[in-house]
Amino acid sequence: MVYLNHAATTHPRPPEVVSAVVAALSSAPVHPGRGAGGQDPLTEARLALAELLDVDGAERIALLPSATYALNLAIAGLAPQPGDHVVTTRLEHNSVLRPLAHAAAAGRLRVSYVSPDRLGRVSTADVERAIEPRTRLVAVTHVGNATGCIQPIREIAAVAAQKGVALLVDASQSAGVLPLGHRSLPGRVFVAFAGHKSLLGPPGVGGLVLADDRLPQGVVGGTGIRSEEPLHPPELPLRHEAGTPDVPAAAGLAAGVRLVLARGVAEEGARRGRLAIRLRSRLAATAGVSLSPELEPDPRAGIVAFRLAGWTPGDVGDALLRSFDIEVRAGLHCAPLVHDPLGTAPLGTVRASIGWSTTEADVDALAGAVDALAGGGA
Amino acid sequence: MREVIAIRVPPGCLRSAPVREYELSEPVDEALMHRLAEGGTLQYFPTFPRPLFRIDRPQEFCTQGIVGSPVLRVTFSPSSDAGTREALRLALGGGTAEGEEG
Numbered sequence: 001m002v003y004l005n006h007a008a009t010t011h012p013r014p015p016e017v018v019s020a021v022v023a024a025l026s027s028a029p030v031h032p033g034r035g036a037g038g039q040d041p042l043t044e045a046r047l048a049l050a051e052l053l054d055v056d057g058a059e060r061i062a063l064l065p066s067a068t069y070a071l072n073l074a075i076a077g078l079a080p081q082p083g084d085h086v087v088t089t090r091l092e093h094n095s096v097l098r099p100l101a102h103a104a105a106a107g108r109l110r111v112s113y114v115s116p117d118r119l120g121r122v123s124t125a126d127v128e129r130a131i132e133p134r135t136r137l138v139a140v141t142h143v144g145n146a147t148g149c150i151q152p153i154r155e156i157a158a159v160a161a162q163k164g165v166a167l168l169v170d171a172s173q174s175a176g177v178l179p180l181g182h183r184s185l186p187g188r189v190f191v192a193f194a195g196h197k198s199l200l201g202p203p204g205v206g207g208l209v210l211a212d213d214r215l216p217q218g219v220v221g222g223t224g225i226r227s228e229e230p231l232h233p234p235e236l237p238l239r240h241e242a243g244t245p246d247v248p249a250a251a252g253l254a255a256g257v258r259l260v261l262a263r264g265v266a267e268e269g270a271r272r273g274r275l276a277i278r279l280r281s282r283l284a285a286t287a288g289v290s291l292s293p294e295l296e297p298d299p300r301a302g303i304v305a306f307r308l309a310g311w312t313p314g315d316v317g318d319a320l321l322r323s324f325d326i327e328v329r330a331g332l333h334c335a336p337l338v339h340d341p342l343g344t345a346p347l348g349t350v351r352a353s354i355g356w357s358t359t360e361a362d363v364d365a366l367a368g369a370v371d372a373l374a375g376g377g378a
Numbered sequence: 379m380r381e382v383i384a385i386r387v388p389p390g391c392l393r394s395a396p397v398r399e400y401e402l403s404e405p406v407d408e409a410l411m412h413r414l415a416e417g418g419t420l421q422y423f424p425t426f427p428r429p430l431f432r433i434d435r436p437q438e439f440c441t442q443g444i445v446g447s448p449v450l451r452v453t454f455s456p457s458s459d460a461g462t463r464e465a466l467r468l469a470l471g472g473g474t475a476e477g478e479e480g
Binding site: 312314315318319322323324325330331372373376 | 397423429442447
């Protein structure tokens, strides 16, 4: 199979990651406070992530079941009062849109949505204009998962900091491909990440980079320490980690992040960018193909979205998989609001997403298959 | 005898799209492909790694599949109705109707 759906989840997992998961499952439990001690995969994962994302202290990284969980935790804690206002964008994934929509439907907050331009980018000026006196949070993705477009989070962080508003960055698509530099982002910045995409880990683990130790707790319960106390420990990172952790997933994530560090984030972004340019240029030369967005000056995220005239995106995805054994993703990509501004509503696009294992032969196979579909058959 | 054994909503995030997967008891062959294409237009890609066909029956449905595979992907036209679905089911040999257990 040619796998070009890395924005959904990476496949195959590197052998180092698989070995780390198996080793953790095969070993005696080592979670501090609950086991016999020894090497702690959670701490290893935190240390590797702190280095990768340039976080000032590994304890600022809460390991959680997913980026979705992290985003829910942050949104609930950063805009908790009735009447609070949140600024977000139409690029966001449902993991941001739905927690906001639920809170808005319950009357707990109001939401303003900033639209991207035709290149899939939001402007910092539009974000600044949307901030009101009651705005408590700006929530923005680093890379649009449906488009691959990189957002100006450094400039947005500066605006949010100047206005005294917290910033929540969804780095699900960027962590491992683009530098984040959390330490140098101005203001109160939280970052959610997924472990199973470009960090190369298994599903079941993600996390939240914490700006400080003031985010209200969500799920509380057992931690393995200070069991005699009635309240959950307030210190980081246990403040946000309750219940028996997924140690094998953390071990796999640690191995994945170490691989990412060894390969080099800048190098990986440049490599994916070259492959994306190659794919975009081949697709752009195919009759009936329209790219979304039409231009992409910075394709390092390795996401290429397109439509083929006369075909629904779902039919293209089905034909690629069943006839050519090429897996892409078709539809709205769980980002339903971005398709109106980009002109791809209501059916969305076909999305090819490049990952650590993608080769020139892979993107050429996709381009050739789309060219064959466009040819019209007998 | 070929018949429909299951009708499924394919995985995806578009509940509003009127798309179904029809699973047949036997693989689609070229004879069935041409029969389904009567009254519509056929695109056939016999040289693909697995031979793909697409049939557009305006006002009714568009379907695509692989010759040799028992699964058809069907997108119903907004103007189609229950009669369209029943006619398609019968054209495929009868069997399970939508909403029934296969």
